[in-house]
Amino acid sequence: MTLWQRMTNFSFLPDYAPYFINGIICTLLLSVVSVFVAIIPALCLALMRLSKSKILRGISGAYIQVFRSTPLLVQLFIVYFGPFTAITLPSYKMFGFIDTAIFIPGVVALALNSSAYVAESIRAGILAVDKGQTEAARSLGLTQAQTMRYIVLPQAIKNIIPTLANELVTMIKETSVIGYLGVQDLMWGTKTTAGATFLPLSPYILAAAIYFCINFPAGKAVEALERRMRRGDK
Amino acid sequence: METNKLIQVKDVYKRFEDGNMTVALDHCSLEIRKGEVVVIVGPSGSGKSTMLRTLNMLEVPTSGEIIFEGVNIADKSVDINVHRQKMGMVFQHFNLFPHKTILENLTLAPIKVKGEDHRTVEERAMRLLGIVGLADRAHDYPSQLSGGQKQRVAIARALCMQPEVMLFDEPTSALDPEMVGEVLEVMRDLAKHGMTMVVVTHEMGFAREVGTRVIFMDQGKILVDEDPKTFFEKPENPRLQDFLAKVL
Numbered sequence: 085m086t087l088w089q090r091m092t093n094f095s096f097l098p099d100y101a102p103y104f105i106n107g108i109i110c111t112l113l114l115s116v117v118s119v120f121v122a123i124i125p126a127l128c129l130a131l132m133r134l135s136k137s138k139i140l141r142g143i144s145g146a147y148i149q150v151f152r153s154t155p156l157l158v159q160l161f162i163v164y165f166g167p168f169t170a171i172t173l174p175s176y177k178m179f180g181f182i183d184t185a186i187f188i189p190g191v192v193a194l195a196l197n198s199s200a201y202v203a204e205s206i207r208a209g210i211l212a213v214d215k216g217q218t219e220a221a222r223s224l225g226l227t228q229a230q231t232m233r234y235i236v237l238p239q240a241i242k243n244i245i246p247t248l249a250n251e252l253v254t255m256i257k258e259t260s261v262i263g264y265l266g267v268q269d270l271m272w273g274t275k276t277t278a279g280a281t282f283l284p285l286s287p288y289i290l291a292a293a294i295y296f297c298i299n300f301p302a303g304k305a306v307e308a309l310e311r312r313m314r315r316g317d318k
Numbered sequence: 319m320e321t322n323k324l325i326q327v328k329d330v331y332k333r334f335e336d337g338n339m340t341v342a343l344d345h346c347s348l349e350i351r352k353g354e355v356v357v358i359v360g361p362s363g364s365g366k367s368t369m370l371r372t373l374n375m376l377e378v379p380t381s382g383e384i385i386f387e388g389v390n391i392a393d394k395s396v397d398i399n400v401h402r403q404k405m406g407m408v409f410q411h412f413n414l415f416p417h418k419t420i421l422e423n424l425t426l427a428p429i430k431v432k433g434e435d436h437r438t439v440e441e442r443a444m445r446l447l448g449i450v451g452l453a454d455r456a457h458d459y460p461s462q463l464s465g466g467q468k469q470r471v472a473i474a475r476a477l478c479m480q481p482e483v484m485l486f487d488e489p490t491s492a493l494d495p496e497m498v499g500e501v502l503e504v505m506r507d508l509a510k511h512g513m514t515m516v517v518v519t520h521e522m523g524f525a526r527e528v529g530t531r532v533i534f535m536d537q538g539k540i541l542v543d544e545d546p547k548t549f550f551e552k553p554e555n556p557r558l559q560d561f562l563a564k565v566l
Contacts, residue, residue, distance in 0.1 A: 219376055220413035220472075224427035224479060225403035234426060238417050 090285045100277040100287075106181050107270030108294060113182070114262060114269060115255040118194035119202070119248065125195070126202035131232070133207050144203070151200035156193075157261045163193040164265055186265045194259060202251055209243035210236060246310040253302050257295060270294060323385075324483055324514055325350040325373060330382030330392075332368055332538075342368040343379065344538035350483070355515045357529035357546075359522070361561060365538040366518045370487050373516060374398075374405045387482070403431055406476025410488040412468040414460035420447065420471050421456040424478040432479070439478070446474040450504050466497030470504055477508075484508065486517040522565055526550050534558045 085093070132144035151159065168189040175185040213236050221231040263272030274291040278284055325348075332343035342365045350356055358366045371377040372384060375391055375398050384392045391401050415423050424443035428434045447453040450470040452463075460468055469489055476484060486505065490498045502524050509515055509528050519525065525532050525546060532549040534542035534557075542555050550566075553559050 214413070216409060216411050216413035217415065220407075220409060220415070221427075222399075223374055223376060223402055223405070223407035224476070225399045225431040226427060227399050230430055234430060235415055 090283075091289050093283055093286045094290065096277055096281040096283055096287065097290075100273075100281065103268075103273030103277050104270065104290065104294065106179070106268060107273035107291075108298075109179060110182050110268055110272075111256060111259050111270040112298070113178075114187070114190060114194065114259045114267070115252060118191050118198055118259070119252050119255050121191060121195040122198035122202050122251075123248070126199040126206055129199060129203035130206035130210065133203065134210060148200045148203055151197050156197050156258055157264065159197055160190070160193040160261060160264065163196065164189045168192075181268055183267070186267050190259075190262045190265055190267050194255065194262070197258075198251060198255060201254075202248065205247035205251070206240070206244050209240040209247070212243045213239045242313050246306055246313060249302070249306040249309060253299050253306065256299055256302070260295075322351045323349050324352050324387065325516075326383075326385040327369075327373070328383040328385065330369075330372060330379045330384065332365075332372060332377060333380045341538050342377075343372065345382070346535075346538070346540050348533070348540060348543070350514065350516060352482075352514055353512050353530075355509045355517065355528055355530045356533060357525040357531070358516065358518045358533045358535060359520070359525055359561075360535035364535040366535045367487055368538075369535065369540075370485050370516060370518045373485055374402050374407060376407075399431070403427075403479055404482040406473075406479060406481035406484040408469070408472050408476055408484065408486045408489045410491050412460075412465070412472045412492075414468055414472055414475070416460050419457050419459055420452065420463070423460070423471060424475045427475075427479055442480075443474070443478050446477050447471075449507075450474045451500075464497060465493045466500045469493065469497075469501045473501075473504055473508070483514040483516065486515065486519065488518050488520070490519065490521060520565070522550070522562075534561065536561070 129144045129147060132140040133148070135141060164186075173185045173188050175183055177183055178187065217235050217239065218231055221235040222228070226234065259269055260271035262269050263275060266272070270291060274287045277287040281287070327346060327348040330343050330346045332341070334340045334342055344365075346365075346369060348369075358369060360366045368377050372379050373386075375384070379392055382392065383390045386401055386405070389396060389401065391398060415426070418426060421440065421443055424446065425436075425439045428439040428442075429436060444453060444456060447456055450473060452467060452470055452474070455463060455467065460471070463471065473484075473489075489505070490501050493501065498521070502521065505515070505517070505524070506528050517524070517529070527546075529546045532542075532544060532546050533540055534549070534555065536557050542549065542553070542558050549558075550562065553562055
């Protein structure tokens, strides 16, 4: 078979299409849930990073550095074979095929990782709010916490939302390591198909096309969102 | 009379820890009595804005005391938020909250900080907006207003906390020339009604006409503290003479 034939041999599709469809569902579910779960810890990390306390700044900074400087796959294994060997999770099949006993540790690992990145974008979003806003609020007698809650955060959200959407796009690609735990995401389905059909190339071509078809429009949507958000503030 | 003294600045020294160790305030002392309109003028970089911003601790002095209503608010153990409620501040760049309506800009602090009743605050806010001539814009957002209108809202916002003193930090410097008048008009009105005011400005006409005392600062020092007549007509300090020759 020529290279072109190997790339375009989709004869596996009639039998293996469900692997890909389930894979897409699993990948999207995993990414969306992980990014959402990451938001609250990320906000805490960002606020710690911006606090006056050296200790809080240090803890948050160390967390962010550790998670950004080690591979996601390593983090995944440490989380799964570390804390989660001590906890017995209920095994329930979401959509009939996603096992919560491995899905949950996966989400936790991805969210821990993602929160380090999201924390930095939240921090940047907060810092981008004009200092005059804080001064005006404090001059009216608002406490630091009230200023953050009523004045700074509502304005920072505009800066943060586009970067969150961006993180989601990144996450959709990053989740491809989750197959190592046996979570049946798109990459897992692809590998299984390739192994079972002895077609080592075309399933990956299909997977690449699917990832692209999700992320390219999503990336464009983020850009449009950024433009709209920017137009909003005058 | 001690009770008349609303704010006393005692030997305040401020150095910025910015590498250059710039001395912004060089042992300044100052008293502001109830009902006074104290105007602070001086060349840029003279420390006049820093002086004003130390009065409500937006700048923390390196040493010295700020006594407000008998309490040294420069003391770290003092809850500054309690005292800031009584000191309104108006900024050069307005600093209205862009995500809140005009009315919400006024009502936010009285409701959240003082815990006042919604209705009472809204009535007061509408009355104040009426005074600054913007009652019909209550439900608009700051971005829909002109610079002069924004600054009038900012004044109303500060007044809505019912402060004892109003601090103005170059309130007309960021405005187009044709909008300066409407803001000064509101300030003039406020002075007429007996509000204690501290104003940092380049508007010499306002200083002469509305000020009860004029202070000249240069290089972080208070060099002249006089009534406006003496200040403008018989200036003795050579640096002040020089400054007046340039700006008048």
